[in-house]
Amino acid sequence: QVQLVESGGGLVQAGGSLGLSCAGSGGTINRYAMGWFRQAPGKERESVAAISWSGAFIYYDDSVKGRFTISRDNAKSTIYLQMNSLKPEDTAVYYCAAGQPDRGSHYLDSSKYDFWGQGTQVTVSS
Numbered sequence: 328q329v330q331l332v333e334s335g336g337g338l339v340q341a342g343g344s345l346g347l348s349c350a351g352s353g354g355t356i357n358r359y360a361m362g363w364f365r366q367a368p369g370k371e372r373e374s375v376a377a378i379s380w381s382g383a384f385i386y387y388d389d390s391v392k393g394r395f396t397i398s399r400d401n402a403k404s405t406i407y408l409q410m411n412s413l414k415p416e417d418t419a420v421y422y423c424a425a426g427q428p429d430r431g432s433h434y435l436d437s438s439k440y441d442f443w444g445q446g447t448q449v450t451v452s453s
Contacts, residue, residue: 329351330353331423331425333349333423333445337449338451342413344409345413346407349406352404360378360379361397361406361423365417365422367418374388374437375391376408377435378399391410406423416451417449420446422443423444426440427439
């Protein structure tokens, strides 16, 4: 059973940067694709970014392309999300997840992920 713990959330002004981390324990995350998802109040959970187990394939939602960067360090069982040029609409609870999507089009599909962290709040003020 994989446990995931996010960290790094907080309050930042629009245009600023924030970095999130997600540490895996209880089992290696190295064989899993990893994703970041977010949920704003009153809205459905949406995809942000995903990365294959090797790091060779990376996917971004159009809303964050060019601003966010996902990466992973399998030696540390940790994935990261560097968020730059933050906007108020990026405000949400951010979740990391581990799963085994079987094709590229599934990497940003939250239903393909089996293990989830508890989430970390990101608030961007205008």
